[in-house]
Amino acid sequence: MNGNRFGRLFQVTTFGESHGEAMGVTVSGCPAGLELSEEDIQRDLDRRKPGQSKITTSRGEPDAVSIKSGLQDGYTTGTPIGMVIENKDARSGKYEPFITAPRPSHGDFTYSAKFGTRNWGGGGRSSARETVNWVAAGAIAKKLLAREGVELKAHVNQIDDIEAPAVSFAEMVEHSEENPVRCGHPETAEAMRERIDEYQEQGDSIGGSIEFRAEGVPVGLGAPRFDSLSARLGQAMMAVPATTAFEFGLGTEATTWTGKERNDDWEFDDDGNPVPVENDHGGIQGGISSGEPIYGEVTLHAPTSIPKEQQTVDWETGEEKTEQVIGRHDPVLPPRGVPVVESMLALTLVDFMLLSGRINPDRVDGDVGEYDTDYHPSSPRNE
Template sequence: MNGNRFGRLFQVTTYGESHGPGMGVVVSGVPAGLDLSAADVQHELDRRKPGQSTMTTSRDEPDAVTIESGLQDGVTTGTPIGMTIQNRDAQSEKYEPFVTAPRPSHGDFTYSAKFGTRNWGGGGRSSARETANWVAAGAIATKVLASQGIEIAAHVNQIDDIRAPPVDFEQIEAHTDDNEVRCAHPETAERMRERVEEYQREGDSIGGSVYFEARGVPRGLGAPRFESVEARLGQGMMAIPASTAFEFGLGREAREYTGSERNDEWGFDDAGDPTPVENDHGGVQGGITTGEPIYGEVTLHAPTSIPKEQETVDWETGEPKTVQVTGRHDPVLPPRAVPVVESVLALTLVDFMLLSGRINPDRLDGQVGEYDTDYHPENPRRNE
């Protein structure tokens, strides 16, 4: 099975299944010299983990991460960083009715058709639980970007037909985690919560979208065509389970703009360099970053595992079958998808930073080949 690696220089390789012993990720390409601890990674995993509120599945997983390699005295060594997350609360018996009867709109049938077999417990590898690995890797990427002055934030900007008004970056940073919906606009968040509860009472689910933004991104990242920033970013965002649309800049609204309306006017920044004024392009022109904020949104469909009775077929008997998914599932996905979207954005941008040479691939600071005796003075063995 291919398709388990993301990135060119900053490479993320994941493994694990929803009801297996655990999940894991190997991150290659992290420069030496980054202060990193399990607590840094755990903070982001806690934002994604299940059981946080009525907006999430009740599956009780601590998602406690263990860093197995790539650190010495709390600092990255430049070698691959391996991380594991154990599964503690799998209940595979709830999925036995679907061994030969695919759940509607899941990967059950397609996995079986392709491989001739599948792990039916919780959906196995097709489960969105696998994104815990992405968030663990994204926590490292976010720290690397922060060392370069690049900030990332996201929030839920729509659930059903309830859409939040535009909010600024600082508000997203400060208030996204203030409510269980993860919408940075409190009044809209309350309306969204009430709407989700309506669907829950009906045994149904609902979709929504996540807005993302990155600031401090230098101009000149990316390349034309298939290595464009929006192409690579779109690949990552569309790999998120349940994603059905990726937009950047004006996105689909661009179809309603004339050329004269969409074309950015130009001015000069504080350094005297030309810069687009409106930034309707979302920080990217010709596939290459302009230095302005990168922004867009990802749409996620309603969760397909719902308590309502649905119709499927049993491929052993050849007969129709009425099924009811009784496992523990989210009624809406965007609240827990916020850290996933942020992680994909961070992983994409840090890879471009390495490819452009703006980050030394070997040492986060210093020159290749130079040994700095004061590199980590807190290490007592260094002074023996």
């Protein structure tokens, strides 16, 4: 199976199944000299892990990361960074009814049809549990971007038909982690929570969307056509499980704007540089970053694993039957999806920063820890 690697210079390769022994990720291309610890990674993993609240799955995974390679004395060495997150609370027995009877709208049938086999416990490789690897890698990308003055954040802006009003980047940062829905508008977050509870009580689920934003992005990231920043962002966001739509700037609203309304006029800033007056283009023009904040939205459908009875077929017996998906599943995905979207945004941006030379691919500037330059055993001057 291919499709387990993301990125050009900042490459992320993942492994693991939902109910396997562990999840894991290797990050290649991280420059030497970046101060990094397991705590840096764990902060974002804790935002994604299950069991955070009553609106997330109760699966008891600590999602504790262990860095196996790529560090020396708390700094990256420029070699591949290997990380492992063990699975501690897998319960595969509840999935036995679906070994030969695909769950509705899951990857069960398509995986089995393509490969002739699959890991059926918890959905195996098709499970959204795999995103734990993305978040671990994304935490490293965020640290690199922060050194370059690039900040990013995401929040839940819609659940069902409840939509939050526009919020600033500062409001996202200040409020989105204060409530279990991860919405940057506290009043709307409460209404969203109540709606999620309603669906949960009915044994059903509901969809929503995540708004993302990146500030401090330099001009010039991306290339025309297939390597455009918007195209690569689209690939990253559409890879997030349950994503049905990705948009940036005005998105689908652009269908109701005239050219004159949408076009961003130009003016000079205080330094004499051309800058757009507005940012309806979402920070990307011609597939290349304009230097303005990048913003967009990712839409996630309702979780497909629900306790309501649904019809399926058994391809071994040839029988149609009714089954219930019994297990521990999220009634809604965006709250735990926020750090996943942030990670894919960070991984895309840091890859382009390396490709453009904005970040030195060999070594980041600054202190890389103590090193005795007076003596080195392999140096000819010490023989």
